Amino acid sequence: MVAPLIVWRHPQPVGAQGRCVGRVDLPVDRRKAKRLAHRIRQRVRREAWARVVVTSPLARSAEVGRWLARWGFEHRIDARLCELDFGRWDGRCWADVGAAELGAWTNAFADHAPGGGESVRELMARCRSFLEELGDAPLCAVGHAGWINAARWVAAGELHPLSAAEWPAAVPYAAAVSFFSNSGGAESQ
Template identity: 45%
Template sequence: MILYIWRHPKPIATNGLCIGQTDIKVDRRKLKRLANKIQRFVRLHQLPKVIWVSPLQRSLKVGELLAQRGFQYQIAPELAEIDFGAWDGKFWAQIEKQHIDKWCNNFTDYAPDNGESLQQLFNRAESWLEKIAVEQKGHPVLVIGHAGWINAAKIIAAGQKVPNLAIDWPRSVTYLSLNRINISPK
């Protein structure tokens, strides 16, 4: 199965913030810009007008705009960004250095209070990818996602392990960028 996944538009006023599942607004023009890109891509490649979105408005709102243009959108909670728990929505500078150090040194399994670990994000992403691959029977799948989730999906598709150190985590994908990921059924 081929997964075409676009990263959502850049949210408003997030510089320096730890953003996972904090539901932050996006400028409507940026939402439309991504919807236009996706619509052109689907028309060019003659793909079905069905797209999966996370429940976070930076993804969901693009799906809603596409629905006004004849698309069907499906909301999948499994597509949400990693949950940073007590850190979510705070400035990185406000998070105690010792907690960030613990996270960086045990990147796979450390979870902020009331949050999820990277391993939990990977489990969630892998479970959804396996389920959707079976449901779609090899047909292409369109998604609007989040940087952490997209990186997790790329690592899973490459058959690699969850990084244990923060230094091994790939750079974030660019806002509005399209990522093509080949998912092999298990």
């Protein structure tokens, strides 16, 4: 990583409570998206960074980018910022997934593809690809909790979590995590 990167988690999507939410494209309250966009705009002004934001293509992230684009930002969409693909679990209630299926994932956390979707190791590879391609200018992004956690592992130089118990709690909605090129790590803000 060459320059600092700040990744905000998207605002809370409508209808996510109790559901497995990965690639399912849930909407976000426009006021919450605008509020987060305003915070990002303030940070960019304060730091005198370029008016560029990169978001996941999923509505809960992209809506924030659309607000920023209305205010003169360049809005780039990058699919590598998407949340983990939960396959057939995506959009289902967690209670309906089943203990055996959840156990299979948690017992082989890095390599098992939950619901036939994508493994944590594959998510981390996407994060690594994104982080390695950063340019020399500081950048703001809007992504997802799983992506942010995976990027933290990558930035710390870790290969992958050995168990689900090692995976950190989700970053709160609309919270920011900074990745610094000089430290190789990340910190929540």
